[in-house]
Amino acid sequence: MSEDKKLHIIEATNRVIYRMGIAGTTMRRIADEAGLSTGALYHHYKSKEEILYDAMDRSLSVSTRIAEEVQQGKYSRGEVIKRISENVKDRFNKIDDNRMQFYLAQEAILGNEEISNQLKVKYKKWIGHTEELLQRLYEKQPGKYNKAIASLLIGAIDGIVMQTLLGVANTDEIEDICEVYHKLLVEGIPKLLEAWDE
Amino acid sequence: MSEDKKLHIIEATNRVIYRMGIAGTTMRRIADEAGLSTGALYHHYKSKEEILYDAMDRSLSVSTRIAEEVQQGKYSRGEVIKRISENVKDRFNKIDDNRMQFYLAQEAILGNEEISNQLKVKYKKWIGHTEELLQRLYEKQPGKYNKAIASLLIGAIDGIVMQTLLGVANTDEIEDICEVYHKLLVEGIPKLLEAWDE
Amino acid sequence: MSEDKKLHIIEATNRVIYRMGIAGTTMRRIADEAGLSTGALYHHYKSKEEILYDAMDRSLSVSTRIAEEVQQGKYSRGEVIKRISENVKDRFNKIDDNRMQFYLAQEAILGNEEISNQLKVKYKKWIGHTEELLQRLYEKQPGKYNKAIASLLIGAIDGIVMQTLLGVANTDEIEDICEVYHKLLVEGIPKLLEAWDE
Amino acid sequence: MSEDKKLHIIEATNRVIYRMGIAGTTMRRIADEAGLSTGALYHHYKSKEEILYDAMDRSLSVSTRIAEEVQQGKYSRGEVIKRISENVKDRFNKIDDNRMQFYLAQEAILGNEEISNQLKVKYKKWIGHTEELLQRLYEKQPGKYNKAIASLLIGAIDGIVMQTLLGVANTDEIEDICEVYHKLLVEGIPKLLEAWDE
DNA sequence: TATGAATGAGAATTCATTCAT
DNA sequence: GATGAATGAATTCTCATTCAT
Known part of the structure; x- marks a missing residue:
């Protein structure tokens, strides 16, 4: 053995x-x-x-996600956003890992409870990290919606990965999507957070 | 038949x-x-x-139907956004259908051409409709990034659906996510579109 | 009805x-x-x-074969041989009929007794005609081997048809085969018949 | 295995x-x-x-084997012809195998590519070997028509096999056919080959 | 440890024929 | 006469697992 x-x-x-x-x-x-x-x-x-x-x-124990390594560093706001964007773009290009990740999710969804539990833990961790990141980036106190935003940011990546695997989105479109994702982090999300303050 | x-x-x-x-x-x-x-x-x-x-x-064709209705100009801007949000919430609750969609996506990714083509058509329709919706909602000319935004909006839903299926997001959190999604449509996206104009 | x-x-x-x-x-x-x-x-x-x-x-009641119509005419030896050769060449080109013919034989071989009986009758007739033809052509009395020669001449056509259907023989090769078949009738068979006399 | x-x-x-x-x-x-x-x-x-x-x-690969042995020059001209004749007679008696061959031919003709390719290879081999045999037997240089003659010789066997399976030819007749086939090899074919030289 | 032949239950699919409408 | 939904037995093929060697 x-x-x-x-x-x-x-x-x-x-x-x-x-x-x-x-x-x-x-x-x-x-x-x-x-x-x-x-x-x-x-x-x-x-x-x-x-x-x-x-x-x-x-x-599962190998796969990494946005935020994990960024969190510990002492980067400036701009640097962090840049690294996140790079990270995201990178993720879209790692077809192998994405495929495996997607299969795992699939297996969990089809009824494999053990994998489901592990993935649940992973996702909760990823979402938690992203949540903290949001706070650091926009200097906001933990707000009611920070977790929801984090979930959406993570989810959007998974969704786009699926589109890539399905062949719906091609390389050029992925470029654009990355840029939009970046802009969303820089402009969209802050605006969203402000909106609740008013 | x-x-x-x-x-x-x-x-x-x-x-x-x-x-x-x-x-x-x-x-x-x-x-x-x-x-x-x-x-x-x-x-x-x-x-x-x-x-x-x-x-x-x-x-799942319900979502397409709504987008089509909207296209025909039956609703005001506020109503449109409201209906989209309702539709999204609705989609999160159709657990069995979502499971099935992921199953079919898997089949497609593994090489089932029939399913692959059907799903591709479906996604292209969804993204296309969403793109047109964006233009109507924000009275913008077709911009380079409208398609990318549409892809992300659709992708985000798929990603959240996956989180729901995995049991990562509970009912309360889904509520929050829907609200954020709504806010994103109302505040985040317009801001994004402005950002490119400047 | x-x-x-x-x-x-x-x-x-x-x-x-x-x-x-x-x-x-x-x-x-x-x-x-x-x-x-x-x-x-x-x-x-x-x-x-x-x-x-x-x-x-x-x-089955439609299909025709070499010899059937030739028999009744009053052609010269040369003309008969020419007509047979044309007939043979023609047969190789009637892919539709050949296909059907082959299917029928197939069905009979696989165990359909009724078709088998009908085909048996047909083949006996064809072979009989060919046998008579041989006698007319080479002015020989009914010999022990005339029937065997007729069977082989008919069989060769079936065999080549099968090769055509299988894609083993192409159009050019069929041309050559027709020419050899012709030569066989003119030179090979008479020689054969002589051989027994000696 | x-x-x-x-x-x-x-x-x-x-x-x-x-x-x-x-x-x-x-x-x-x-x-x-x-x-x-x-x-x-x-x-x-x-x-x-x-x-x-x-x-x-x-x-059926027995026939190929004999052709291969002959190629290696183990036999005299007379022996070769005798062995071929025996082989042919043998083939007529293998009813089940012949049935199977026709069944497989049918499959091939109907579009089964796998079987089609296998049969094509088999036939090309048979024809090729027979062609070489002709050259060795009659000490002729590769002529334009050797292949056509080989095709006809192979085809004639298939055709007779079909007649046997259909019950058109009985045992006695098969005897005669074999004898004629033998005579054809000894007398008919050489005459044919000479005919082109003149 | 390792092999690989064998098991046997269960999967998707096909199809001639029947029958209520 | 005509329809077409339904039947149900039969077919090919798959695969995790076992076990004698």
């Missing part, structure tokens, strides 16, 4: 998931990809579910 | 999805739930996918 | 067979092609088998 | 075809006959068609 072998299997699993989706990931394909027999997989994991869970678990 | 019978099948499908999730939705179960034989299903739909797509289509 | 309607159904059936083969010919497709409902078919024929049989029966 | 097990499946398949005809040959019946589960069949072959193709291939 060496950790090495497990990692080998998980890496093979990831490659299969990337190509075939989670529903298309069969034990035989994992075995083929890993250069093992199906029987061998059962020496390391006691079921397919366990393999998938391990794969998804490891995948 | 009476519309009634199709509706009957779709309703049965929805009940099965509600109880068993998409992954547990088989033709046999749909048939049983509808009180039909499996063969009968194929009399009305030529594949399982077609049933699922129709189920999704019927509910 | 008007003959007209039956003919209409049979023509539709033939078009379906041509496109889909006999195995791919379903009642629904026949109905669609004929512009009728499946139920209506059962008013005119009591089963699918009966329709297919009728279609094939009519098809 | 032991060759033994494959052979076992093929033998079972042949028995089923013999009893039920190709149309009545289902995976379940093959499995039952072989004493296996249907799933097991798919462990060795990836589709029903592959099983049928293999069944046909195994028996």
